[in-house]
Amino acid sequence: MAQVEIYTKAFCPYCSRALRLLGEKGVTPSEYDVTMGGPKKAEMVERSGRMTMPQIFIDGAHIGGYDDMAALDRAGKLDALLTA
Numbered sequence: 001m002a003q004v005e006i007y008t009k010a011f012c013p014y015c016s017r018a019l020r021l022l023g024e025k026g027v028t029p030s031e032y033d034v035t036m037g038g039p040k041k042a043e044m045v046e047r048s049g050r051m052t053m054p055q056i057f058i059d060g061a062h063i064g065g066y067d068d069m070a071a072l073d074r075a076g077k078l079d080a081l082l083t084a
Contacts, residue, residue, distance in 0.1 A: 002082050004029035005057040007044040014066040015054045021069065025082055029056075059084065 004022060006029045008015035022029055034041035034053070048055040048062050056063050058081045063069055072078040 001027070002059045002084050004082070005032065006030070007032045007034050007040065007048075007053065007055045009033065009035040009053045012053045018054045018056060018066040018069060021066075021073065025079070027082055058082065 004027050006015070006018060006022070008019070008031055010033070019029070019031070032040045032044070034044060044055050045051060047057070048064075050065070052065055054065055056065065056069050063072065063081070069078060072081065
C-alpha cells in the first residue's frame, strides 16, 4: 500500500470528502492538521506550492487537492496509485 499524506484544516468540507474517499479505498493517511498554521503549514506550502486545503501526497508525489484526487478516481487511476 502506498504512503498517503494529507494536510487538512478544521471545518473544511473538501478535507472531509478527501478523507472519506480515502477511507472508502481502505487507506488511512498520515493527516497533518494545519488549522493553526505553524511549521506543518509552511511544509505543505513548500511541498505543494499551494495554500488551499487539502493537499494530498501519494508516495511523496503531490497529486493536488480533493478535486484532483476525485478526478483521478473517476478516470480509474487512483487505485493504481494507492496500491503501488
